[in-house]
Amino acid sequence: MDLHLVTYFVAVVDHGGITKAAQALYISQPSLSQAIRTLERRLGTTLFDRSGRRLELTEDGRRLDVAARRILADVDRAKATVAAVRELESGRVDVVTYSAFSLDPLVDLISRFRLRYPGILVNVVDAEGPAAVHTALRRGAAEVGVTDLSVEYPGMVTIPLAEQELALAMHRDIATELPNPLPRERIRDVPLIVDLSDTASSMRVGSLVGDGAPNVVVDCAHPMAASELMLRGTGAIFTSSRIPQGRSADVALLTFEPPLRRPIGLLLRSGEPSPAAAAFVTTSTAGPLEV
The missing domain is CATH 3.40.190.10 (Periplasmic binding protein-like II)
Structure with a gap:
């Protein structure tokens, strides 16, 4: 079912008819009438009783009304969640490292990030050395690695931080x-x-x-x-x-x-990182590390 048909259906219910709903939706009355008929045809049922001066919901129409409002509410929540992640108000970034860097510089990097983005969860993934950091990134178990850059990491993007x-x-x-x-x-x-x-x-x-x-x-x-x-x-x-x-x-x-x-630095897969991972890189490179 097309989402716009669900939106049109709820608008007709809320405005009590095609004319006012069409005005509110900024579409023509014939287009809206055709959309409602298309929805009824796809569902194989009649949604409105058209015998009176005002459209009234049939029994199937009332059932759809409940479901349609739930669908639109879920869509609104999903949009809000996506917007919050893109605006870095919520979400998560997975950072992989190993024992050599579990205190320095990881503590400093996470502290910087959390001060700027308190709504983002930082998940630290433990690895057994540089090769395991590389593997975790290739397999998608993490987005950002903190590692020794004296090692070669084929296919990865390296961002030096400090010595x-x-x-x-x-x-x-x-x-x-x-x-x-x-x-x-x-x-x-x-x-x-x-x-x-x-x-x-x-x-x-x-x-x-x-x-x-x-x-x-x-x-x-x-x-x-x-x-x-x-x-x-x-x-x-x-x-x-x-x-x-x-x-x-x-x-x-x-x-x-x-x-x-x-040499220590960040390791990332090639391509566009998530907003949270990009923000982690930005805060990590915003100023010199005290190492």
Whole structure:
């Protein structure tokens, strides 16, 4: 059933006849009469009793009147929902990342976005490294990725955000004999807790500690577990130089000489993003990140 025929039918009911309804709809009376006859023909029933001076609904007409008003109300609600999403008053954006960026810069990016668009839900999708971020975007599980841009992502659009300076966080007992900043070659003297499923980090660590990474003591993809192990003195973790590690009296944060940095940015599928995803990109690139 054409929506305009439903609209015409309700207008005739509300105005009590063809003439006034046609005037309200800004169409000719013959056109409206033909539209009502078309509706009756498609439904295979008579909707109006035309025997009197005023059109009266038949029993089938009354049933359609209830259904028609429900249809028009649903359409109005759908239009309002679409408009709200386009105006970013409601909706959702799915952002995928992995443990290396779950705090920095993700917290800053989401905070920026939520300040500007409080009605939009941000759904954070967890991935196991850059390859999984790529896969999630290709499969449509997320629209925006936050990831290490030193990795290749075929077919994707990359948007650089910043260079993140890395540091080593460790229990102060491990740091006692180490200088700060730490010369890169001295990383081999430090027991490390790393996420080897993060291919970019794995390659970076491998280049710093040599073949086989003999001083990697724990392979851990869970940042909370890695932090707890670090606090208990098991080893050191690579982290953003600006992330407070908690229990600061027990934690030493050592930067590197020369500085160790990685490029971070956004990853998107090619094509037009949703309004919410486009807004996330806009707020993320609106100013420099403190990384």
